[in-house]
Amino acid sequence: xxxxxxLNVLYLTNNPNRESTxxxxxxxxxxxxxEGLNAIIITPAEGSLxxxxxxxxxxxxxxxxxxxxxxxxxxxxxxxxxxxxxAYRHRINLIHCNEQNVFPVGNFLSRIINIPIVVSxxxxxxxxxxxxxxxxxxxxxxxxxxxxxNQRICSENVTGLIDKTNWMVLKNGIDLxxxxxxxxxxxxxxxxxxxxxxxxxxxxxALRPRKQVEHLIQAVAQIASVEIIVxxxxxxxxxxxxxxxxxxxESKKQLGDRVIFLGHLDNLIGFYSSLDLxxxxxxxxxxxxxxxQALSCSCPVVGYPSMGTVSEQVLPExxxxxxxxxxxxxxxxxxxxxxxHRLRSEAKLGARKRVEEDYNTIKQSKxxxxxxxxxxxx
Numbered sequence: 311x312x313x314x315x316x317l318n319v320l321y322l323t324n325n326p327n328r329e330s331t332x333x334x335x336x337x338x339x340x341x342x343x344x345e346g347l348n349a350i351i352i353t354p355a356e357g358s359l360x361x362x363x364x365x366x367x368x369x370x371x372x373x374x375x376x377x378x379x380x381x382x383x384x385x386x387x388x389x390x391x392x393x394x395x396x397a398y399r400h401r402i403n404l405i406h407c408n409e410q411n412v413f414p415v416g417n418f419l420s421r422i423i424n425i426p427i428v429v430s431x432x433x434x435x436x437x438x439x440x441x442x443x444x445x446x447x448x449x450x451x452x453x454x455x456x457x458x459x460n461q462r463i464c465s466e467n468v469t470g471l472i473d474k475t476n477w478m479v480l481k482n483g484i485d486l487x488x489x490x491x492x493x494x495x496x497x498x499x500x501x502x503x504x505x506x507x508x509x510x511x512x513x514x515x516a517l518r519p520r521k522q523v524e525h526l527i528q529a530v531a532q533i534a535s536v537e538i539i540v541x542x543x544x545x546x547x548x549x550x551x552x553x554x555x556x557x558x559x560e561s562k563k564q565l566g567d568r569v570i571f572l573g574h575l576d577n578l579i580g581f582y583s584s585l586d587l588x589x590x591x592x593x594x595x596x597x598x599x600x601x602x603q604a605l606s607c608s609c610p611v612v613g614y615p616s617m618g619t620v621s622e623q624v625l626p627e628x629x630x631x632x633x634x635x636x637x638x639x640x641x642x643x644x645x646x647x648x649x650x651h652r653l654r655s656e657a658k659l660g661a662r663k664r665v666e667e668d669y670n671t672i673k674q675s676k677x678x679x680x681x682x683x684x685x686x687x688x
Contacts, residue, residue: 410435
């Protein structure tokens, strides 16, 4: 599969950190380097992504990726000229927009220097956004959805704007060697919190309204057992401060010491390995990386379908899905798993199997490389 020519891909991303949308991208870059892929990255801020890229000797630039503004022509011209200079300096032959919100500037660049472009879709898109962002798509060779459900959710709004022959699904992949059950890290994690012998449920996510973490709190509040503990890894962003502070306050009122907010964790392996159940309560997911990571660490997932995406990730053997926003059913399923050791053991095996089948970064990287090469051939 190794390319006979240099494949210089410019990755534009709005994410400055090695989390969320960057996780699968980092896997592509690492796995495909030996196949002839040379990655160049532009990100809007310093962060763990730029530090990692620098340590790996990957060219990385920090600059604004907002769409050129007619009201600020000089600033916009300088921005575009800088990106054009990067593209020519590194002899870019393909642009990959890592999120849809950087596609407008990527597409503008693609049209100016006449090279192909692809875009990954990590979230749902409104009809208004699609009509604006995908008005000119001559150089757009692939729109990449991160799950079948993600494609289904977005299909109505992109139909007629992008030829369906240029649609594809490439599920998020993770490093299975990195994300696996680790007994040592589990013991260290549980000992640090004095939680040995407890039944632990939890979630890793940003504390934002669409994650509906309060549903998890309410579901556990209906369970009388003092042996069940809720762990929440993640923090709220500045724009969600009011929601986050209220969530923490109300959760403590309902569960007291049975809920622990851990904040941001750099390494989640010990956390996932310690959970008996990962609980998903999101209204919507495109292809949840935290769900994939939990499954990969042999942690069963129960919760909501999140517009079908999490159902697709978990079923048939990685856990159980209840009706969206049905807190009573969620509580009942948690009790069922808590009282059935055999059910949990089977689900742990099934969880890891789900990721090995569909969310392996090596497999996904090979598929993407084949697409890149086909685009360059045409």
